[in-house]
Amino acid sequence: MQLSPRQIHLDFHTSEHIPGIGSAFDEKAFAKAFKDAHVSSVTVFARCHHGWLYYPSKRFPDRIHPNLSEPNLLLKQVRALHEAGVRAPVYITVQWDYHSAENHPEWLIRKADGSHEGDSFTKPGFYQSLCVNTGYYDFLEAQTREVCEMLGDELDGLFFDIVGIRPCLCASCRREMEQKGIDMNDETAVRAFAAFTMKRFKEKMSAVVREYNPNCTIFYNAGHVGPCTKPSKDTYSHFELESLPSGGWGYLHFPATVRYARTLGKPCLGMTGKFHTSWGDFHSYKNQAALEFEAFRMLSMGCACSIGDQLEPDGHVNPTTYKLIGKVYRQFEEREAFALPSRPVAEVALLTAENPLVENQLSDALLGACQMLDELALQYNVVDTEMDFSAYRLLIVPEDIPGTAELAEKLNAYVKNGGKILAAGRGGLMENGRYPECYGVENRGKRALFPDFLVADGPLGEGLESGAEYVIYLAGEELASCGAETLLSARAPYFAREGRLFCSHRYTPSAKGETYPSVFENNGVVVFSHPIFGQYRANAPRWCKLLVKNALTHLIGSLCVEHDGPSTLTVNLLHQPEQNRYTLHLLSYIPVRKSAEIDIIEERTKLADVQVRVRVPETLKKAVLQPEGREIALENGSFTVPVIDGYQIIELDY
């Protein structure tokens, strides 16, 4: 399935205290605004977080927005968009519905003390969560059926919003947990039950939708796609990765998430917003360069794009917003053939320890690794321990990956079959205190005398001053070889900083004593004794990145893509086998922490004469700048990109 490439998610959460809802709606103007802005799909609203319906419901007339001037708003929006050749999937809210929360307290998610989950009713907002194990489900199903019946073949898709794993101790959840013998004092067990009930909800709801429409898209939004999504992935047609960099997710969330989501076998789109900040920021406009970066980065990772907006209550489309979006989507459209469809190249896999019962809990180790690897232009996916590693040349095991006997066996077999491993700290360490055999090291517990000072030397010292000591602030593990060789050594401080034992402002310096092994190598496995990825997340020491880069090249030789541009360059390589080509996507936009709350991109950062080398199994014959169509010199996979003005694609034919 190919997703519609240029989408809008048109929020319409609209208060009953505002008059004339849809009074300025004009079918022709509505459709034209999107068409002119190069939009290919608009998600329009059936029921919003306030709980109101935007169509003439026969089953729930009391739920129709009381001030709806245009009674057929939803249907007219869908038909106007279809008339213009634009798709129009439909939005239905699930766990947030203010009308239901106010009128059906028995439908609310309850905590153990009986209070409801989410915000207080005395605060403005619709953030009181509802439980789909209650009578609320019957209402949701009936309302969904009504939308399916009303739109028939005109239904392009359903977007169910706020469908998260939220532990609940309401009367019906308690009843079912009791029947199942679940200990309600065990938080993990209660959470696992919540995950089970959400999976069951999605299965039921998808079956309902499929009764009416075998082909429409179905998506359940939890603000994150990850291991929490995997058990119920078959209930989705595709994934929409909500990730507004200015709305709390930050610029690192999308790349870290899509690298996992794209391994689940469904097409993905990224979702950002036109807002300067986040949802509901009606009268704000994201800087064009920021919107370009966010949309183009999705494309460069093989994804379609959705931009969030909110329609004003009178139903008119904001011309300033669509002028902005049009400028971005026009460029997107010119470039999308070089990314959609495609297979992202991934030579390395990074293991995630994300808990499948909790949404959006990306660890510092994972985020630090992603930041570092993105800066190194490494082409990689994020995988969980259940997935197949055999397609990757190298597997990274960050320090927070819990070890199990199964994982150890899998890692040993992977190495036996020629796979390489880069492990850090306690990554892969089992409860019995042992590492997988392939590591060739033993763990003697956490290092008490720290920090360590790595002494730059040998293959890992490339780019560092030979013999200089480089601090790793976080405590590492005390490792001893049981077969592995020393790749890098370290020295200890005079003493650990503790109580009255201290020196100067920070840590005790190196005692210049004997060195001891700190990084080990054992038949294709490199083990760092430090939590090197969490360290990079904490304060990004450049030497940590260089050490990892050197370890990677030591293990697998040259990386698939190498360049002499700055570390801020975003580099993605896509494979389009049907066209016998790869496409390299270079993005030069730099988020700057200009404010206390969010990172800002205000302009493109223009680069000149960036040297790139791409190594793929096929022999590359031609390099062409796209969408300009200008050929550039190519020799042994190497070429010089004359200018990168924000976004440059290089088509590489074989």
Ligand SMILES: [Zn+2]
């Ligand atoms: Zn419940």
